[in-house]
Amino acid sequence: MIDLKDKVAMLGDIISDAKKRRSMLIHSFHKIQKEHNYLPEDELKALSKKLRIPLSDVYSTASFYKQFYFTPRGKKVVCICMGTACHVRGASEIVKKFSEAFNVKPGETTEDLYLTLETVGCIGCCGLAPVLVVDDVYKGDLNMKKVAKLISELESERPVVQATETIKE
Numbered sequence: 080m081i082d083l084k085d086k087v088a089m090l091g092d093i094i095s096d097a098k099k100r101r102s103m104l105i106h107s108f109h110k111i112q113k114e115h116n117y118l119p120e121d122e123l124k125a126l127s128k129k130l131r132i133p134l135s136d137v138y139s140t141a142s143f144y145k146q147f148y149f150t151p152r153g154k155k156v157v158c159i160c161m162g163t164a165c166h167v168r169g170a171s172e173i174v175k176k177f178s179e180a181f182n183v184k185p186g187e188t189t190e191d192l193y194l195t196l197e198t199v200g201c202i203g204c205c206g207l208a209p210v211l212v213v214d215d216v217y218k219g220d221l222n223m224k225k226v227a228k229l230i231s232e233l234e235s236e237r238p239v240v241q242a243t244e245t246i247k248e
């Protein structure tokens with residue numbers, strides 16, 4: 080028969096095992112997102128199984144953090160500041176230019192997964208307003224000429240999707 084001391088020790092082991100498995104979650108999310116640029120459902124299901132953590136807990140933990148995404152993101156992420164200083168200096172017009180150039184609204188990704196357009200509140204460098212961030216690189220003091228140049232640079236780096244020709248017999 081197991082005495083109380085052993086039961087407490089066993090319970091302690093179970094709790095610490097569960098804690099260890101949970102502590103692996105965030106690290107795993109980072110690894111998955113680094114590989115896929117977002118958290119695909121299949122990967123989260125596999126993670127849930129591997130760590131023996133209910134899928135609902137995996138999702139609720141991931142969704143708690145703003146840096147994890149559940150839908151595919153572009154190779155390039157353009158994030159336009161819409162804080163007050165940037166807004167009064169024409170951020171809306173910049174968003175419009177990017178939307179038109181890449182045919183996406185804020186929060187959307189191009190079909191070829193090249194570019195994701197996002198907007199955000201103040202990013203802390205109002206002195207450079209209007210500001211945007213492309214893949215963690217800040218671009219400030221923007222005007223429409225600089226925006227057009229940036230768009231054309233991004234367009235020039237965009238991989239060309241080859242149309243596949245169907246040969247009919």
Ligand code: FES
Pocket residue numbers: 160161162163164165166200201202203204205206208209210
């Ligand atoms: S409002 Fe855009 S950086 Fe502060």
